[in-house]
Amino acid sequence: MNKPTLKETIRLTKPFLPPMADLQPYLDRIWGSHQLTNCGPIHAEFEEALCKHLGIKHICLFSSGTTALMIALKALDLKGEVITTPFTSVATAQSIYWNKLKPVFVDIDEDDLNINVAEIGKAINTVTSAILPVHIFGNACNVEGINRLAKKHGLKVIYDAAHCFGVEVNGAPILDFGDLSVLSFHATKVFNTIEGGAVICHDEATKRKIDALKNTSLDEDQRLAGYGFNAKMNEIQAAVGLAQLKYIAKNIEARKVATYKYRELLKEMEGLRTIKEKEFIKYNYPYFPIMIDPVKFGASRDDLFLELQNRNIITRKYFHPLITDFPEFSGYKSGNLSVAKKISDNILCLPLFHDITLKEINTVVDAIRQKHNNKAIKGLKPR
Secondary structure: OOOOOHHHOEOOOOOOOOOHHHHHHHHHHHHHHOOOOOOOHHHHHHHHHHHHHHOOOEEEEEOOHHHHHHHHHHHOOOOOEEEEOOOOOHHHHHHHHHOOOEEEEOOEOOOOOOEOHHHHHHHOOOOEEEEEOEOHHHOOOOHHHHHHHHHHHOOEEEEEOOOOOOOEEOOEEHHHOOOEEEEEOOOOOOOOOOOOEEEEEOOHHHHHHHHHHOEOOEOOOOOEOOOOOEOEOOHHHHHHHHHHHOOHHHHHHHHHHHHHHHHHHHOOOOOEEEOOOOOOEEOOOOOEEEEEOHHHHOOOHHHHHHHHHHOOEOOEOOOOOOHHHOHHHHHHEOOOOHHHHHHHHHEEEEOOOOOOOHHHHHHHHHHHHHHHHHOOOOOOOOO
């Protein structure tokens, strides 16, 4: 059998690329100025445009979402333990580790897959300094419950909002919650600058501190203001972001249409569920995860993954394994992680991108339906 070409494959995701005609004027300016980095005029213009588009006051641009998260934690001068979720990218935990803090992993809610607020409360102790929740797949955490806990115990809150470009809660930007929020502009995200990220803060003094930390801690007067590293976004990344900002609303709408079509086609399938939307959240539709009940569906998640792969349909087991399944982080659990484990073992993200076609969606769903109708899995017996 010949190896499938990229054209024949339904990819998991496809980054939006702005038309070259839109990007070229920015490149001409960069080539004319010979300033490629160090927070130049394109960088400044991008910050201003993002604040306006997202409805926020202060933003600090970074070379990646991971470096943004690392500096966000550093900027708050934390010590001790940070409570977070095991159901996320390992970069979330690594940002805690790199700041010489101890991650404490607690279980998640089965409905929205976000960190369980009740479990956060059980894990708080005298050395807890912060909570690092993740708005997983762009689903807003219980921000009110987390805020109450943080105020009661005097804790900082840093939201990993990597998936949340443009998401709102009750009409307010999701990025306004917590002490800091962190975005990712990685190529796999709804909005990308190839690589990139940002920290959103609430005051000018914090912005100055974060901007210094991402520039090896040199302040505006070239004095050392702490211990940071080089994590600046360059001018070309900023140009890519500026060039595609005017397309983001159209792209999110296209992803919404695709998401609703998936839901329509999959809604009657026994043993398969999706995440329900909440009326008070404005979503950006970054991923389309499904959860498989192997007994009711008739096949395991892993069997379905392989079946789709054999049909040249690329899916991902986001997030599997759990962070606590890695030996490096296995000793940092707090309580039972049974829900997170169950979700991690049974979740699959289906192809979703701005220009996915109805034909591609139907191809994916037909493959799932055929596997479901087979109703056979080795060694598995109905209840």
